[in-house]
Amino acid sequence: xxxxxxxxxxxxPVAVPAGATVAAALGSxxxxxxxxVTGEPRGPLCGMGICFExxxxxxxxxxxxxxxxxxxxGIDVRTEE
Amino acid sequence: MSKVAYDAVIVGCGIVxxxxxxxxxxxxxxxxxxxxxxxxxxxxxxxxxxxVAMDDSDAQFTLTRYSQQLWQQLRPELxxxxxxxxxxxxxxxxxxxxxxxVRRKHDYYRSRGVPTEVLESRRLxxxxxxxxxxxxxxxxVPEDGVLYxxxxxxxxxxxxxxxxxxxxxxxxxxxxxxxxxxxxxxGEIAGGIMVNAAGITAPELTxxxxxxxxxxxxxxxxxxxxxxxxxxxxxxxLKSAHSVSSDSVAFNVQPRRTGQILIGSSRQYGAESxxxxxxxxxRMLQRAQEYMPAxxxxxxxxxxxxxxAATPDKLPLIGPVPGDRTRFLAAGHEGLGITTSLGTxxxxxxxxxxxxxxxxxxxxxxxxxxKEFAHA
Amino acid sequence: xxxxxRAAECGARVGIVDDNPTLGGQIWxxxxxxxxxxxxxxxxxxxxxAAGVSTFCGTRVFHQSRPGVLIAEHDDDLHVLGYRTLIxxxxxxxxxLPFPGWTLPNVMGAGGLQxxxxxxxxxxxxxxxxxxxxxxxxxxxxxxxxxxAEIPILCEQAPLSSLxxxxxxxxxxxxxxxxxxxxxxxxxxxxxxxSSWPLTAQGKRxxxxxTISRHGKSETIACDYLACGFHLVPNLELPLLLGxxxxxxxxxxxxxQQTTITGIYCAGEPTSIGGVESSLVEGQIAGLAAxxxxxxxxxxxxxxxxxxxxxVTLDRTFRLRHELRNLxxxxxxxxxxxxxxxxxxxxxxxxxxxxxxxxxxxxxCQGRICGPVTQFLFKWNPDxxxxxxxxxxxxxxxxxxxxQSDTQTASTLGGS
Numbered sequence: 001x002x003x004x005x006x007x008x009x010x011x012x013p014v015a016v017p018a019g020a021t022v023a024a025a026l027g028s029x030x031x032x033x034x035x036x037v038t039g040e041p042r043g044p045l046c047g048m049g050i051c052f053e054x055x056x057x058x059x060x061x062x063x064x065x066x067x068x069x070x071x072x073x074g075i076d077v078r079t080e081e
Numbered sequence: 082m083s084k085v086a087y088d089a090v091i092v093g094c095g096i097v098x099x100x101x102x103x104x105x106x107x108x109x110x111x112x113x114x115x116x117x118x119x120x121x122x123x124x125x126x127x128x129x130x131x132x133v134a135m136d137d138s139d140a141q142f143t144l145t146r147y148s149q150q151l152w153q154q155l156r157p158e159l160x161x162x163x164x165x166x167x168x169x170x171x172x173x174x175x176x177x178x179x180x181x182x183v184r185r186k187h188d189y190y191r192s193r194g195v196p197t198e199v200l201e202s203r204r205l206x207x208x209x210x211x212x213x214x215x216x217x218x219x220x221x222v223p224e225d226g227v228l229y230x231x232x233x234x235x236x237x238x239x240x241x242x243x244x245x246x247x248x249x250x251x252x253x254x255x256x257x258x259x260x261x262x263x264x265x266x267x268g269e270i271a272g273g274i275m276v277n278a279a280g281i282t283a284p285e286l287t288x289x290x291x292x293x294x295x296x297x298x299x300x301x302x303x304x305x306x307x308x309x310x311x312x313x314x315x316x317x318x319l320k321s322a323h324s325v326s327s328d329s330v331a332f333n334v335q336p337r338r339t340g341q342i343l344i345g346s347s348r349q350y351g352a353e354s355x356x357x358x359x360x361x362x363x364r365m366l367q368r369a370q371e372y373m374p375a376x377x378x379x380x381x382x383x384x385x386x387x388x389x390a391a392t393p394d395k396l397p398l399i400g401p402v403p404g405d406r407t408r409f410l411a412a413g414h415e416g417l418g419i420t421t422s423l424g425t426x427x428x429x430x431x432x433x434x435x436x437x438x439x440x441x442x443x444x445x446x447x448x449x450x451x452k453e454f455a456h457a
Numbered sequence: 458x459x460x461x462x463r464a465a466e467c468g469a470r471v472g473i474v475d476d477n478p479t480l481g482g483q484i485w486x487x488x489x490x491x492x493x494x495x496x497x498x499x500x501x502x503x504x505x506x507a508a509g510v511s512t513f514c515g516t517r518v519f520h521q522s523r524p525g526v527l528i529a530e531h532d533d534d535l536h537v538l539g540y541r542t543l544i545x546x547x548x549x550x551x552x553x554l555p556f557p558g559w560t561l562p563n564v565m566g567a568g569g570l571q572x573x574x575x576x577x578x579x580x581x582x583x584x585x586x587x588x589x590x591x592x593x594x595x596x597x598x599x600x601x602x603x604x605x606a607e608i609p610i611l612c613e614q615a616p617l618s619s620l621x622x623x624x625x626x627x628x629x630x631x632x633x634x635x636x637x638x639x640x641x642x643x644x645x646x647x648x649x650x651x652s653s654w655p656l657t658a659q660g661k662r663x664x665x666x667x668t669i670s671r672h673g674k675s676e677t678i679a680c681d682y683l684a685c686g687f688h689l690v691p692n693l694e695l696p697l698l699l700g701x702x703x704x705x706x707x708x709x710x711x712x713x714q715q716t717t718i719t720g721i722y723c724a725g726e727p728t729s730i731g732g733v734e735s736s737l738v739e740g741q742i743a744g745l746a747a748x749x750x751x752x753x754x755x756x757x758x759x760x761x762x763x764x765x766x767x768x769v770t771l772d773r774t775f776r777l778r779h780e781l782r783n784l785x786x787x788x789x790x791x792x793x794x795x796x797x798x799x800x801x802x803x804x805x806x807x808x809x810x811x812x813x814x815x816x817x818x819x820x821x822c823q824g825r826i827c828g829p830v831t832q833f834l835f836k837w838n839p840d841x842x843x844x845x846x847x848x849x850x851x852x853x854x855x856x857x858x859x860x861q862s863d864t865q866t867a868s869t870l871g872g873s
Binding site (some may be wrong): 016017019020021023024025027028030032033036037038040041042043044045046047048049050051052053055063067068069070071 | 487515578579
């Protein structure tokens with residue numbers, strides 16, 4: 001079982017501990033998860049899947065909650081629509 | 082308790098009541114408008130907010146087209162949160178029979194000055210890539226639009242207030258009598274004329290009118306900008322709207338300016354409860370997926386219901402209560418309240434002031450019904 | 458987990474459905490890369506598995522197809538869950554209060570930041586200001602410190618007098634004294650400020666510093682994260698959808714934790730915010746009652762009574778001060794999904810008019826974040842609940858009738 005997993009965040013590789021969530025990957029890369037309707041950068045707030053601030057596009061599917069999604073090797077995470 | 086006698090008392094601050102309040106106030110009448118809850122909170126809040134030229138009958142077409150043009154004239158003054166978008170409607174034809182209907186509509190609209198374009202299959206797909214393959218074609222009506230009704234109603238009321246109208250919310254009108262309306266808080270508002278614009282509760286205030294509740298469901302998704310460009314309607318929509326008795330669904334989706342997709346539509350008679358009906362909901366969403374398979378993957382964040390005020394002949398009641406000179410109706414607009422609100426207010430105001438309205442009011446007069454209206 | 462284990466031990470066929478990727482909820486969120494988790498959590502996890510409970514993680518109930526059948530979504534899959542007995546243990550979420558800058562990235566809930574760290578967010582060497590109210594703050598500060606974070610200050614809005622009284626009641630319970638001492642060890646040395654709350658958060662694209670108020674004076678502290686939560690609010694959406702009666706803001710239950718709907722039980726935070734002990738006892742009572750072992754359930758009543766008294770104390774101690782109503786400036790966003798500012802909401806008369814005129818509460822969080830804010834700021838009461846109680850794919854919502862015709866039920870929860 002590898003101790004690290006690498007995911008792609010906006011085209012750049014980010015390494016996280018195995019079992020980490022996509023939100024953790026964004027956080028460790030210093031990336032906001034989304035842009036709000038008036039253009040503010042946003043990051044996760046609640047950490048438990050209810051605030052929807054951590055929404056990202058994963059492998060082409062939009063509106064996936066990053067804090068409730070485990071990182072898998074090579075997944076493509078995009079924070080801009 | 083009001084000591085002032087108003088020139089006009091409008092019952093109901095939905096889109097129709099709000100339009101009446103604005104129109105009457107800007108003509109110099111002293112207006113009071115009352116709503117039992119809030120401005121734009123009834124069917125106005127529940128509906129799709131479309132502004133469409135609809136041709137179920139000549140009279141319906143005339144009123145919707147007239148009113149649509151009034152919205153276009155008002156457009157530059159509409160604040161941003163009214164979200165007026167001239168996105169156009171595309172009527173979708175699933176087979177040759179529906180394509181014939183497309184051609185008929187095209188001729189009908191064209192001969193009456195409404196720009197339309199017949200779309201063949203490939204062009205339809207170009208305009209709306211998320212429609213499934215295999216549609217025969219469609220009809221584009223570019224001047225149709227959408228807006229966000231609660232803010233539109235609020236805007237119209239604000240306009241009325243700028244002309245001196247007084248608005249009272251959170252108070253129910255219990256009776257419309259000669260010369261005044263009675264309120265649930267024990268008060269009264271005196272007025273020269275009274276307008277019943279109370280939508281589905283209109284029959285409670287004017288006896289003998291045939292206005293029935295017609296329940297609808299809507300679903301709204303999260304934001305998917307670019308998924309949908311035009312309002313899309315299946316040609317079976319008219320069959321659904323036309324039907325007098327059965328429960329029906331018809332494909333009707335709309336892009337909102339937020340990028341959210343509004344999914345409808347459903348019609349049920351005799352459904353009293355405002356609870357979401359799973360049977361109808363699933364039929365409606367399955368229909369939507371039949372037309373746009375990709376819609377299945379979108380995230381639905383809310384479902385709600387609402388009640389349209391429907392009349393037997395699909396035309397609203399606009400004009401005096403038969404035999405009465407001071408009490409009027411502006412109700413029963415079914416799914417076309419937003420569209421026809423401005424036109425309704427105009428022709429009613431013209432009629433009251435003894436001026437010839439810009440379109441004939443006869444088809445909408447309450448007296449057209451064979452039944453006699455009892456005096457309240 | 459307590460309810461499921463006990464119910465299964467009574468011989469019932471039991472399933473657990475949870476939105477989170479693993480069992481444990483918020484308090485016992487699985488720790489990524491952690492070799493040992495809390496002993497208590499491990500015990501219950503083992504009990505659940507040993508009792509043969511079916512688990513459906515990452516699965517959210519969003520609608521009821523008809524009484525006795527829930528429909529839930531797990532990514533691309535739909536789960537149809539038929540049950541004879543249902544135990545609702547939907548827990549609680551943090552309450553957030555708006556202040557200028559609260560929407561900056563790296564401002565999170567207190568439990569929120571802890572959850573993120575447990576899920577792999579690196580925190581070693583980072584400066585974290587902890588603020589808000591409730592015992593959760595101490596637990597979070599302790600956890601973060603254990604993982605190498607630097608905590609310049611912990612700001613508790615409750616006054617020292619309330620906390621002192623709270624401490625005194627704690628000392629009457631040996632278990633709690635033990636917990637308190639352990640905590641003290643972990644957070645010893647952290648500046649602990651009472652009657653203190655955040656005023657503003659600053660930063661260009663993400664948080665850079667926080668200005669806090671402390672006894673009338675303000676102080677600006679550079680930091681990487683702000684972990685800020687104002688106690689908890691119960692998750693009532695599913696109980697409401699199912700028609701359970703709510704009383705005083707909590708689900709009404711009888712002695713055996715049964716709601717006003719026969720066959721539906723409720724345990725834990727939705728019945729009152731009481732913390733781990735309360736949840737465990739109530740969960741067990743519900744599980745035993747659902748499994749038909751009333752006498753055993755009744756044996757736990759004294760323990761529950763004790764836990765409930767603690768819940769009342771918590772409520773009283775960490776009551777929100779009126780000053781917190783004045784933190785937001787006119788431009789401060791209240792609804793984060795739709796970016797609705799405080800000034801726009803001040804003009805509205807009710808939750809419903811606010812929703813319709815500004816879209817506050819109409820975003821994907823379905824009012825979970827902004828609802829409690831508007832209740833606190835304006836005393837608005839929320840609307841009734843409508844399905845879906847969680848966003849769900851159109852294709853799954855279209856299956857709202859699933860479970861009506863065939864009996865392709867994924868699991869039965871409870872039942873005897």
